[in-house]
Amino acid sequence: MMLEARHITKSHPGAHSPVLYDTSLSVAEGEFIAVVGRSGSGKSTLLNVLASLSLPDSGHVLYEGEDITTATEARRNALRHRDFAVIFQQHHLMPYLSALENVLLPFMASLTPIPAPLRDKGRDVLTRVGLAGRADALPGQLSGGEQQRVAIARALVRDARILFADEPTGSLDSATGDDVMQLLQTLNGGGLTIVMVTHNAEYASLAHRTLHMADGCLRPA
Numbered sequence: 370m371m372l373e374a375r376h377i378t379k380s381h382p383g384a385h386s387p388v389l390y391d392t393s394l395s396v397a398e399g400e401f402i403a404v405v406g407r408s409g410s411g412k413s414t415l416l417n418v419l420a421s422l423s424l425p426d427s428g429h430v431l432y433e434g435e436d437i438t439t440a441t442e443a444r445r446n447a448l449r450h451r452d453f454a455v456i457f458q459q460h461h462l463m464p465y466l467s468a469l470e471n472v473l474l475p476f477m478a479s480l481t482p483i484p485a486p487l488r489d490k491g492r493d494v495l496t497r498v499g500l501a502g503r504a505d506a507l508p509g510q511l512s513g514g515e516q517q518r519v520a521i522a523r524a525l526v527r528d529a530r531i532l533f534a535d536e537p538t539g540s541l542d543s544a545t546g547d548d549v550m551q552l553l554q555t556l557n558g559g560g561l562t563i564v565m566v567t568h569n570a571e572y573a574s575l576a577h578r579t580l581h582m583a584d585g586c587l588r589p590a
């Protein structure tokens with residue numbers, strides 16, 4: 370298995386009962402999994418634990434057999450920067466940086482100036498998401514769907530192996546949401562493993578498998 374969550378339990382401070390309770394999940398390489406469930410059921414909490422953005426209270430997450438819940442912070446950081454990519458519902462683009470600079474943001478802290486081959490790769494990735502020619506646009510000059518595609522391009526520029534997408538179409542109209550879904554399917558066809566949270570039943574049905582989050586647990590939908 371590429372990614373395995375085993376008996377994950379997680380509470381938030383001040384909450385009465387755990388948000389995640391003995392939740393397990395296996396993701397095979399190349400899979401496209403949809404996670405559905407009512408608002409507040411713990412989908413984002415689960416995604417954050419899977420992507421190693423937060424730690425569970427108990428249980429383990431294994432990536433390629435390696436327990437990343439007991440790994441060092443440096444190791445978890447390396448995975449977050451290399452193998453894992455996350456798209457949030459809010460795309461978190463920097464308003465004063467161009468589309469290309471936003472795509473290259475993961476490298477900007479460590480590599481300034483950005484080497485030319487990496488800039489070229491950033492442009493390639495923007496082309497792949499249908500934004501050739503908009504590399505220099507600021508987020509404010511792009512539509513919501515275009516901004517979301519910049520966020521996807523940022524996930525792609527690092528050749529991540531797993532994409533965690535938290536309601537990637539949540540703020541988009543249906544036509545633009547369809548475009549983003551089509552892009553995710555194409556990327557999955559190219560080998561990218563995807564775990565996507567969605568409230569849209571039609572989009573969930575495009576995944577290989579849908580899991581339903583309720584009472585702190587995932588069940589086949």
Ligand SMILES: Nc1ncnc2c1ncn2[C@@H]1O[C@H](COP(=O)(O)OP(=O)(O)OP(=O)(O)O)[C@@H](O)[C@H]1O
Nearest residue numbers: 381382384388406407408409410411412413414415
């Ligand atoms: N940082 C936090 N501190 C305290 N409680 C939190 C925190 N984050 C989430 N919660 C609570 O945990 C529960 C699960 O939240 P989560 O964001 O995982 O739900 P969700 O399924 O993603 O919902 P939505 O569909 O609305 O995005 C909710 O009851 C929420 O209020």
Ligand SMILES: [Mg+2]
Nearest residue numbers: 412413414535
């Ligand atoms: Mg959520």
